Amino acid sequence: MRRIVVLGCGFGGLKAARELERALAGRRRVQLTVVSDRSHFLYTPLLPSVATGELDVAHVTFPIRAAFDKSTEVLIEPIEAIDLDERVLRGAKTDVAFDYLLVACGSQTNWGDHPEWRAHSLTCKSARDGVRLREEITRAISEAAELDSTEERERRLTFVVGGGGATGVELAAEIMTTFQTEVAAVVSDAVASAFRVVLVEQQERLLPTMPPELGALARDHLRSLGMELRVGTAVVDRSADEVELSTGEIIVADNFLWCGGVRAPDLVTDAGFEIDIQGRIAVDDTLQAHGLAGVYAIGDVAGLRADVPWSAHVASQQAPFAARNIVADLSGRAGRTWEYHHHGDLVTLGRQHAIAWVGETPLEGRGARTLYRLIHMAMIPTGVKKAGLLKEWLFARFRRTSRPWNLLEAEGEVAQLESEAPK
Numbered sequence: 001m002r003r004i005v006v007l008g009c010g011f012g013g014l015k016a017a018r019e020l021e022r023a024l025a026g027r028r029r030v031q032l033t034v035v036s037d038r039s040h041f042l043y044t045p046l047l048p049s050v051a052t053g054e055l056d057v058a059h060v061t062f063p064i065r066a067a068f069d070k071s072t073e074v075l076i077e078p079i080e081a082i083d084l085d086e087r088v089l090r091g092a093k094t095d096v097a098f099d100y101l102l103v104a105c106g107s108q109t110n111w112g113d114h115p116e117w118r119a120h121s122l123t124c125k126s127a128r129d130g131v132r133l134r135e136e137i138t139r140a141i142s143e144a145a146e147l148d149s150t151e152e153r154e155r156r157l158t159f160v161v162g163g164g165g166a167t168g169v170e171l172a173a174e175i176m177t178t179f180q181t182e183v184a185a186v187v188s189d190a191v192a193s194a195f196r197v198v199l200v201e202q203q204e205r206l207l208p209t210m211p212p213e214l215g216a217l218a219r220d221h222l223r224s225l226g227m228e229l230r231v232g233t234a235v236v237d238r239s240a241d242e243v244e245l246s247t248g249e250i251i252v253a254d255n256f257l258w259c260g261g262v263r264a265p266d267l268v269t270d271a272g273f274e275i276d277i278q279g280r281i282a283v284d285d286t287l288q289a290h291g292l293a294g295v296y297a298i299g300d301v302a303g304l305r306a307d308v309p310w311s312a313h314v315a316s317q318q319a320p321f322a323a324r325n326i327v328a329d330l331s332g333r334a335g336r337t338w339e340y341h342h343h344g345d346l347v348t349l350g351r352q353h354a355i356a357w358v359g360e361t362p363l364e365g366r367g368a369r370t371l372y373r374l375i376h377m378a379m380i381p382t383g384v385k386k387a388g389l390l391k392e393w394l395f396a397r398f399r400r401t402s403r404p405w406n407l408l409e410a411e412g413e414v415a416q417l418e419s420e421a422p423k
């Protein structure tokens, strides 16, 4: 019996494992095993909407086991080490031996030289992060309403977002527009006027990996919302209630959201793979790890070329290729080579606005927002979740006016997710 192990069940791992399951149907001498540290698949592109209460966490998470046949073994187990010599994954409770390994365990937050910032920061990477963010925003608004001093209210209601890439821009815009559309009308003027969002990007423009036109559109729209931008400026320090910038500016803020980038997980960097300049597993164009027969990597963890972005789009493109190359190898055939196809960029700027770059054409406003929704409706797995999303979006306008404090319904959801390992 030969064993193919897929490590990680996110965008890349889920799709690759399902492709393998289909391709291996009826082959009795091959066991497919999927190992994941959490029991759900997370649809990250809509996580900022969970953070601001537009969607519930159930809209963007799916039980992994339900995605597979009985023939596929699914282990919910955090893997602590990859032993490439013994060809074994070392888990907290179990060791998982493999003949073929597909590494698809994504990325972790990059704190650079400042792991200590973690104690005073929020992130938006896991389902638990999304729910916790929502709870923290809610708490800040509620507590600010009880404060008498203007300075204290401003500190409690200032949100600094570090990192002006797609995640930082989307999250900052979601927070800003949620406050304006759902909360401002039902709080006192003192609370409404103390609310502040500051977005900090160290490169010279927002969305630095996308066409400059998109960065400019984002800048203009965010400014029109009243957001403060600090571009060409780095965050240099974070304490419990202050953020220091490279310009010397100190922003007094209780809330700091770090969206400054991701890196390959320690699990991968410690395993002895040949790694690329970004710390990812160096793979050839069949997605096989350099010098390691039968070991493949896809998604955020795979380093093919520096210009291939860390995105769900790439992980989803690579997944069927890697799966088919494993099956080809099992049958003694050569693998096919993967080529990156960039289909465009799409960024939401709050509840009603988005910007897109499709082909050579920039698109802005509700048209781009509609395109964004159509794409996510198409991409999100399962008909039930598609229907759930459609319902939420169709009724969003009605819900906003009838339940303006939807944002505040987060209490208790964190507890449900406590078992999920932090990233």
Ligand SMILES: Cc1cc2nc3c(=O)[nH]c(=O)nc-3n(C[C@H](O)[C@H](O)[C@H](O)COP(=O)(O)OP(=O)(O)OC[C@H]3O[C@@H](n4cnc5c(N)ncnc54)[C@H](O)[C@@H]3O)c2cc1C
Pocket (backbone or CB within 6 Å): 007, 008, 009, 010, 011, 012, 013, 035, 036, 037, 038, 040, 041, 042, 044, 045, 046, 047, 048, 077, 078, 079, 080, 104, 105, 106, 107, 124, 125, 126, 167, 265, 267, 298, 299, 300, 301, 310, 311, 312, 313, 314, 315
């Ligand atoms: C808020 C946010 C918004 C985003 N928006 C977009 C977007 O709009 N478009 C886009 O293309 N990309 C977007 N991305 C990026 C996208 O989510 C990632 O690039 C994509 O998920 C990478 O896919 P992956 O399969 O490599 O990893 P993931 O999807 O992260 O999956 C990794 C899996 O491995 C599991 N795992 C990790 N470590 C272990 C371990 N030690 N043991 C066992 N299992 C483990 C994880 O639980 C997870 O299930 C966004 C990311 C975030 C955080």
